[in-house]
Amino acid sequence: MNSRYSQEPQHPPYYLLTGLILGLLFGFGVSFLFFPVRYTNVPPETLQNVDKDQYRLMIASAYQANNDIGRAQARLGILREENVSGLLLQQAQRSERRSDAQLLLKLSQALEKVPEMAETGPPIAQASITLSQSQTNTPLAGGEMATDQPVRTATMEATRIVATRTPFPSPSSVSSLNIPFRLVEQKTICNPAYTDTLIQVEVVDKKEKPISNVRIFVNWDGGQDIFYTGFFPEISIGYADFSMNPQETYSLRVGEIGEVIQNISAPECQDGAGKNYWGSISLLFAEP
């Protein structure tokens, strides 16, 4: 009785699959061709290697103009690279233009002459280490950032180098120590372009205006460090960051009496290929 129906072949709903594929193709087309993601205000360390080369070349070009090695070092420090002098030398060797190579070589050689600053990591971390060392009468090693502390003029070396580091806003006084900063926003940052796992902190006042030179205390099991806002004006004068060890759990406080944020650890992220990597944490603190 139902033979007419039973003889009809049963086709899977291919039209659904076709629609899905067409939809995906259309979505990729729109997102990649017509409205691609544009990153703005990202830190220089996240640039691609080609753009980092261009950034270094600009630094070398500016150094050629002003011979300000402190300023050049501060700019190179933002790239958060080790062996900066060696990288400049390598870039000089692969430069297509002789004039570019000469600029890079000159800067590399100038950095070699001040080895205590050539191995720049995050300048803020160095500043905090210098403070604690100088208080225990240990010689100032790499104390180039020390002029925002009373101990800064202890050695000729510190005074000489600081005089040339001018691109950052001048931290005249730590006026925000007695503000009970409160955490108003916490975000997980999953950006595979980041080379470091960071605690990114931004501090703003009541009017949401960024505040520079705010001291931030970070503690972990068996260690502590201090860093300051204001050393990355390209991002925000209220911005500071700290490189995390993904295996550690941190607590953090902004100012002397700010809210203590416990259990900060690196979040686990996944890239487009399903590969896991460590992300960063962004914390926004505000004056209540």
Next chain:
Amino acid sequence: MVAESYQSNSSTVLAAYQLAYLGDDEPLRYVQQAIIDAEQLNFSAADIDILANLAGAFQGAQATITPPVATVTP
């Protein structure tokens, strides 16, 4: 950095090329924004002067490129 380089080479073409890395806007706009930021961040007067020099150079370049407005008389 671009403004500092411009001080020594006086090439607005090179400066415009370097500023093009920042985006598609007119180079002059980036320099003007840099001056505003520098003032907010209390950069030294010398640094702001350097930026102003570059801004002035771009303004001069624009003035020479802008064609004169034709007046049509009936």
